[in-house]
Structure formats: structure tokens, C-alpha cells
Amino acid sequence: MTRPALTSQARSQPASRTAWPPHHMVQGSGTAAAAPAVRRADVDARRWPDVARVPSAGPARTTLARYVVGRALDRLGLTGHPVGVRPSAGGARLVLHDPNAFYRRIGRHGLIGFGESYLAGEWDSDDLAGVLTILAGNVDELVPAPLRRLRGLWVSARPAADQNTRNGARNNIRRHYDLSNDLFATFLDPTLTYSSAIFSAFPARFESLAAAQHRKIDRLLDLAGVSEGTRLLEIGTGWGELALRAAARGARVTTLTLSAEQAALARERIAASGLTERVDVQLRDYRDIEGHYDSVISVEMIEAVGADYWPSYFTALRRALAPGGRIALQAITMGHQRMLHTAATHTFISKYVFPGGLIPSREAIAEHSAAAGLHTLADNGYGEHYAETLRLWRERFTAHLPAVTELGFDPVFARMWEFYLAYSEAGFRSRYLDVRQLLLSEGTHR
CATH class of the missing domain: 3.40.50.150 (Vaccinia Virus protein VP39)
Incomplete structure (x- = not known):
């Protein structure tokens, strides 16, 4: 698939070059917020083809992803309440809005699917960096050792282009x-x-x-x-x-x-x-x-x-x-x-x-x-x-x-x-x- 997010097609209209300094220049740090909510049904399929559609992963891959990733999220304490509602234990939480799509994407495309699921609005977090830090810190334990030999099922080679x-x-x-x-x-x-x-x-x-x-x-x-x-x-x-x-x-x-x-x-x-x-x-x-x-x-x-x-x-x-x-x-x-x-x-x-x-x-x-x-x-x-x-x-x-x-x-x-x-x-x-x-x-x- 093409990646129009990195071309002018990612914009609804061309961004003009303004005089220096641009009026958007940031003079101080802002208050942390979240990127806007997205519904997959509203995603522009021309600009974001792999975000707009949920891939066909097959029941075996989806079940495997649900078992492995779901258990890992639970083990790391990342499964939580709706965004904005902190459980008493506190800490970063990942909230699934469309679990089936989430696990299908991971079952088919691994970490690319994990990211595309976020772009599609299928999961959220009120502490995105915190969730990703926990996952990065435990990356070697996310997939059980016997299953790592099946890595080829959900990863692909880099495009020659x-x-x-x-x-x-x-x-x-x-x-x-x-x-x-x-x-x-x-x-x-x-x-x-x-x-x-x-x-x-x-x-x-x-x-x-x-x-x-x-x-x-x-x-x-x-x-x-x-x-x-x-x-x-x-x-x-x-x-x-x-x-x-x-x-x-x-x-x-x-x-x-x-x-x-x-x-x-x-x-x-x-x-x-x-x-x-x-x-x-x-x-x-x-x-x-x-x-x-x-x-x-x-x-x-x-x-x-x-x-x-x-x-x-x-x-x-x-x-x-x-x-x-x-x-x-x-x-x-x-x-x-x-x-x-x-x-x-x-x-x-x-x-x-x-x-x-x-x-x-x-x-x-x-x-x-x-x-x-x-x-x-x-x-x-x-x-x-x-x-x-x-x-x-x-x-x-x-x-x-x-x-x-x-x-x-x-x-x-x-x-x-x-x-x-x-x-x-x-x-x-x-x-x-x-x-x-x-x-x-x-x-x-x-």
C-alpha cells in the first residue's frame, strides 16, 4: 500500500509557506492533551487505506493475538477503565473500543497493526506515552519464547522501493x-x-x-x-x-x-x-x-x-x-x-x-x-x-x-x-x- 500520510495527499489542502517566523511558532510548552478522537467509519480510505479497513487475519491468527496480547496487557496492568476514569490502583491504562478489530490487526500485521489500530480510533489511553513505555520496557516478554519462531506470520520485509x-x-x-x-x-x-x-x-x-x-x-x-x-x-x-x-x-x-x-x-x-x-x-x-x-x-x-x-x-x-x-x-x-x-x-x-x-x-x-x-x-x-x-x-x-x-x-x-x-x-x-x-x-x- 502507498503511504499518503507522508505526501501532500495527507492534507486536505496544500500548506502554504508563510513568512518567517510562521504565525504558528510555539514560544512555550503547552498543556498535554490527546489527539482528536477518530471513528474508523470516518477515515478517508484514499489517504489512509490500511487504517480505513480492518485486514482479514483469519480466526486462528486473531485468536492467537487475543490470547498472547490480551494476557500480556492484563499481566502488565494495562487493561483499564474508560479514558478519564482512573482505577484506584492508578497507572497507565489502554482502553479497547473495538477489541475484535484490534486483535485482527495485530494478528495480521503485528506492531504495525497495533499502531494502525490506534490511528483508526480502536483503542485509546489517557497516558499514551506511559502505556507505550511499559510495553517497550517489557518487549522481550510480550510474546512467549516458543511463539517467537512464528514471527514471520505477522511481520513483513521492508519495501525495496x-x-x-x-x-x-x-x-x-x-x-x-x-x-x-x-x-x-x-x-x-x-x-x-x-x-x-x-x-x-x-x-x-x-x-x-x-x-x-x-x-x-x-x-x-x-x-x-x-x-x-x-x-x-x-x-x-x-x-x-x-x-x-x-x-x-x-x-x-x-x-x-x-x-x-x-x-x-x-x-x-x-x-x-x-x-x-x-x-x-x-x-x-x-x-x-x-x-x-x-x-x-x-x-x-x-x-x-x-x-x-x-x-x-x-x-x-x-x-x-x-x-x-x-x-x-x-x-x-x-x-x-x-x-x-x-x-x-x-x-x-x-x-x-x-x-x-x-x-x-x-x-x-x-x-x-x-x-x-x-x-x-x-x-x-x-x-x-x-x-x-x-x-x-x-x-x-x-x-x-x-x-x-x-x-x-x-x-x-x-x-x-x-x-x-x-x-x-x-x-x-x-x-x-x-x-x-x-x-x-x-x-x-x-
């Missing part, structure tokens, strides 16, 4: 980052930084998200040794905040992106800051890097590269590095065995959010960087900081749902995006995921 060839990478980036700059402005802070912040202390309400994002950027710039006169290459522009901050230090920045939407707004912001002479924004694939640089920085870019192209990515990093140069990476990571399973599986995130992407393990990064002739000099983790960043993003997004609707995104999209943010937050809260800053340098042989 999602591979990150040069054309594929452009299409995959377009399907996420070119949705609408204004959409991202509804939940990011004014720096428009779409990666983990680093906070001075928890809870994060004692400092702004923008300040925590600048702390993260400054650590990366320090790690890479960026100062006056540094020739800096950035792979993955985002909306330009790191390039702006590096240029303010006196660096000469070349920054690469495949997103036309991001490039346009990054150039506007750079021009508004008077730093156009110091920053060159290029629509260019990392495989086509030209020149040599004193420092290279890439923030949460490796996850979009795809496992087949990690050798090309690290080779490109090393090739761009001038003698004695430094590479600073920020990367989301997961355990190695989990990565291997995920690499062979089409997931909810790869279907609806990041086509072609794969989160690497620390072992995979070490292996591929070493094969390219790079040494790891530092490796520090900040997983709890990403959980907090995602919590703030999710609160901002749900607090500004009217702005999302004004942009033309429908209620199913709103539930999908809320689910994505909560799902990601749960991954870090449960330590299923981590985020790390690494310093690399080349080996003795060039």
Missing part, C-alpha cells in the same frame, strides 16, 4: 521533512532544532528548550573543535541552527541537505542573521561531498542513511576530512540484536514516519567507522535527555492541534504524529533506545 539510493533517499527525505515547515514549527522550539536537546537539570521546566538545544549544539561544536576560521562541513542541515551558531563563532560552513523545504527556510534564517557570506546551504547528497574540511558534524543523520549505505556514509565522512580533522556525530542507537531484527522488518515507523531509515547499534557504528579508517575518541550517552525533549515536543504538538488542522492535516495524521512522538519517547524512557555524541578521527592511513 524504500532503499536509500540517490533517488530513493531524496524521496524518503521529502516524505518526512517536506511535509510542511509550519507543521514542525507547531512543536519545535524557536530554534527549529529537530534532535535531542541536553538539559542542565530535570525537570526541564526550569529552562527553555531553546537553551537546552543550544547547549547540545555548543557541545558538538566544541567536540569538533569549531572556532574562528574553521572549515566546517555539516551533513544534514535541518533548519540551519547549528550552521548559524558555527558561523557566529567565525567558522566557514558548508551544510548539506536533501530537503528543499528545509534548505529554503534555512537560507532565509541565515540571511536574516547577516551570515550569508559564511554559510553555504547545498541541496546535495552526502555521497557527492566535495572538498576537505577541518571539522565535520552530522546530527541524527545516520538513522536516515540505511544499513546498506553505512559504509558509504563513513567513507564519505573520512574522505571529507582534512589531515588532523575531527568528526562529531550525534546518533540514536539501539541494542545490536534488536537492530538486526529491526533491519529485516517493516515497522510502523518505517511505514508511516521514516521510510528507509534504521537506527544503528553502537557496534554497527564502531564496525563501519573503523572499516573506513576512523577511530572513536569519545562516546557519551544522553538517552534521558531525548525522552524529555520528546515529551516537550508531544505536549507542544497536542496543545497546538488547531494550528495543525489549519495547515490541512486531518485527525488521523494528528493521531499518527502523536503516536510517533509518544512511541519515540517510550523508547528512550524504557532504555530501548539511546542517543550518543561521538568524536571520530582518522587512523594512521589515509
Whole structure:
């Protein structure tokens, strides 16, 4: 099936590009809310074909899913009362509105079906991130060991069309980052930084998200040794905040992106800051890097590269590095065995959010960087900081749902995006995921 949630068809009308800053820009964190309720009968089947219809799973699969998943939900204490009515024991609860559809979807498509059931309004929770955190923390025990060998019954391989060839990478980036700059402005802070912040202390309400994002950027710039006169290459522009901050230090920045939407707004912001002479924004694939640089920085870019192209990515990093140069990476990571399973599986995130992407393990990064002739000099983790960043993003997004609707995104999209943010937050809260800053340098042989 196609995934129109990641194309302009996800909107009832095109979102226009507004002047900077957009009027939807969020200045502070909002109050947590829930995405709008959805009835499956009202879902637009043209935009959301796999949400609008309940798949045919067969009675055996449905019964198996009901037995395994139902028992797991009960065992974890997730079966509860209607949303808004807390049982005396408290805690996160999952409320089924259409149990038959819920178990049919899981029986046929596993975790993709679980997510699509949420998009269809077949289940809800008044603590979505809490439910998903409990599930993520117990993921290895959800399915009994003897049944794990039957995994092929409910998982499928990743579509070949999602591979990150040069054309594929452009299409995959377009399907996420070119949705609408204004959409991202509804939940990011004014720096428009779409990666983990680093906070001075928890809870994060004692400092702004923008300040925590600048702390993260400054650590990366320090790690890479960026100062006056540094020739800096950035792979993955985002909306330009790191390039702006590096240029303010006196660096000469070349920054690469495949997103036309991001490039346009990054150039506007750079021009508004008077730093156009110091920053060159290029629509260019990392495989086509030209020149040599004193420092290279890439923030949460490796996850979009795809496992087949990690050798090309690290080779490109090393090739761009001038003698004695430094590479600073920020990367989301997961355990190695989990990565291997995920690499062979089409997931909810790869279907609806990041086509072609794969989160690497620390072992995979070490292996591929070493094969390219790079040494790891530092490796520090900040997983709890990403959980907090995602919590703030999710609160901002749900607090500004009217702005999302004004942009033309429908209620199913709103539930999908809320689910994505909560799902990601749960991954870090449960330590299923981590985020790390690494310093690399080349080996003795060039």
C-alpha cells in the first residue's frame, strides 16, 4: 500500500509557506492533551487505506493475538477503565473500543497493526506515552519464547522501493521533512532544532528548550573543535541552527541537505542573521561531498542513511576530512540484536514516519567507522535527555492541534504524529533506545 500520510495527499489542502517566523511558532510548552478522537467509519480510505479497513487475519491468527496480547496487557496492568476514569490502583491504562478489530490487526500485521489500530480510533489511553513505555520496557516478554519462531506470520520485509539510493533517499527525505515547515514549527522550539536537546537539570521546566538545544549544539561544536576560521562541513542541515551558531563563532560552513523545504527556510534564517557570506546551504547528497574540511558534524543523520549505505556514509565522512580533522556525530542507537531484527522488518515507523531509515547499534557504528579508517575518541550517552525533549515536543504538538488542522492535516495524521512522538519517547524512557555524541578521527592511513 502507498503511504499518503507522508505526501501532500495527507492534507486536505496544500500548506502554504508563510513568512518567517510562521504565525504558528510555539514560544512555550503547552498543556498535554490527546489527539482528536477518530471513528474508523470516518477515515478517508484514499489517504489512509490500511487504517480505513480492518485486514482479514483469519480466526486462528486473531485468536492467537487475543490470547498472547490480551494476557500480556492484563499481566502488565494495562487493561483499564474508560479514558478519564482512573482505577484506584492508578497507572497507565489502554482502553479497547473495538477489541475484535484490534486483535485482527495485530494478528495480521503485528506492531504495525497495533499502531494502525490506534490511528483508526480502536483503542485509546489517557497516558499514551506511559502505556507505550511499559510495553517497550517489557518487549522481550510480550510474546512467549516458543511463539517467537512464528514471527514471520505477522511481520513483513521492508519495501525495496524504500532503499536509500540517490533517488530513493531524496524521496524518503521529502516524505518526512517536506511535509510542511509550519507543521514542525507547531512543536519545535524557536530554534527549529529537530534532535535531542541536553538539559542542565530535570525537570526541564526550569529552562527553555531553546537553551537546552543550544547547549547540545555548543557541545558538538566544541567536540569538533569549531572556532574562528574553521572549515566546517555539516551533513544534514535541518533548519540551519547549528550552521548559524558555527558561523557566529567565525567558522566557514558548508551544510548539506536533501530537503528543499528545509534548505529554503534555512537560507532565509541565515540571511536574516547577516551570515550569508559564511554559510553555504547545498541541496546535495552526502555521497557527492566535495572538498576537505577541518571539522565535520552530522546530527541524527545516520538513522536516515540505511544499513546498506553505512559504509558509504563513513567513507564519505573520512574522505571529507582534512589531515588532523575531527568528526562529531550525534546518533540514536539501539541494542545490536534488536537492530538486526529491526533491519529485516517493516515497522510502523518505517511505514508511516521514516521510510528507509534504521537506527544503528553502537557496534554497527564502531564496525563501519573503523572499516573506513576512523577511530572513536569519545562516546557519551544522553538517552534521558531525548525522552524529555520528546515529551516537550508531544505536549507542544497536542496543545497546538488547531494550528495543525489549519495547515490541512486531518485527525488521523494528528493521531499518527502523536503516536510517533509518544512511541519515540517510550523508547528512550524504557532504555530501548539511546542517543550518543561521538568524536571520530582518522587512523594512521589515509
